[in-house]
Amino acid sequence: MKTLSKLLVAGLVLAGGVAFAEGEAADPTVKARQELMKTIGMNTKTLGDMAGGKAAFDAAAAEAAKAAIIAASSEIAAKFEPQATDPATEAKPEIWTNWDDFVSKGAALKTAAEALDATSLDTVKAGMAGVGGACKACHTAYRL
Numbered sequence: 341m342k343t344l345s346k347l348l349v350a351g352l353v354l355a356g357g358v359a360f361a362e363g364e365a366a367d368p369t370v371k372a373r374q375e376l377m378k379t380i381g382m383n384t385k386t387l388g389d390m391a392g393g394k395a396a397f398d399a400a401a402a403e404a405a406k407a408a409i410i411a412a413s414s415e416i417a418a419k420f421e422p423q424a425t426d427p428a429t430e431a432k433p434e435i436w437t438n439w440d441d442f443v444s445k446g447a448a449l450k451t452a453a454e455a456l457d458a459t460s461l462d463t464v465k466a467g468m469a470g471v472g473g474a475c476k477a478c479h480t481a482y483r484l
């Protein structure tokens with residue numbers, strides 16, 4: 341019995357370690373904004389893989405990824421407005437002291453995604469510069 345409970349404790353510690361390694365936040369507000377970023381990340385990867393030749397160009401998939409980025413970027417301000425924190429967050433506190441700038445960087449991503457023409461490989465390649473630049477501008481300033 342004693343051994344069993346020791347094993348259980350060890351198992352829990354291991355499970356906790358895995359959760360930490362994956363950066364899983366427990367706070368629901370933090371989790372929601374990280375999920376939003378994951379959605380943006382996955383859809384950007386879809387476009388990036390096509391632009392980089394890792395995936396075949398697919399106009400319908402490109403259009404869907406573009407639409408998903410536009411929709412998600414429209415939610416950045418609402419999802420980040422409550423200043424929630426969590427040991428697993430990568431959000432810098434400067435977000436809330438420079439709130440207007442943060443919001444405008446979120447809007448810049450939306451504008452860049454709207455400007456991306458998803459109808460051909462060449463235009464996706466061209467549009468990715470703007471989209472990637474918008475991620476980088478905000479992450480450099482506001483992500484740990």
Ligand code: HEC
Pocket residue numbers: 363370373374375377378380381384416428429430431432442443445446447449471472474475476478479482483484
């Ligand atoms: C307006 C600012 C802003 C823009 C624009 C932005 N991000 Fe982020 N992103 C953040 C912040 C802040 C975090 C950290 C959130 C946290 O951990 O609480 C983050 C986190 C992430 C994460 C990690 C999510 C996780 O699992 O914890 C990914 C992936 C990501 N962003 C991808 C992107 C991509 C791709 C783009 C551009 C297409 C982009 N982001 C544009 C601010 C932004």
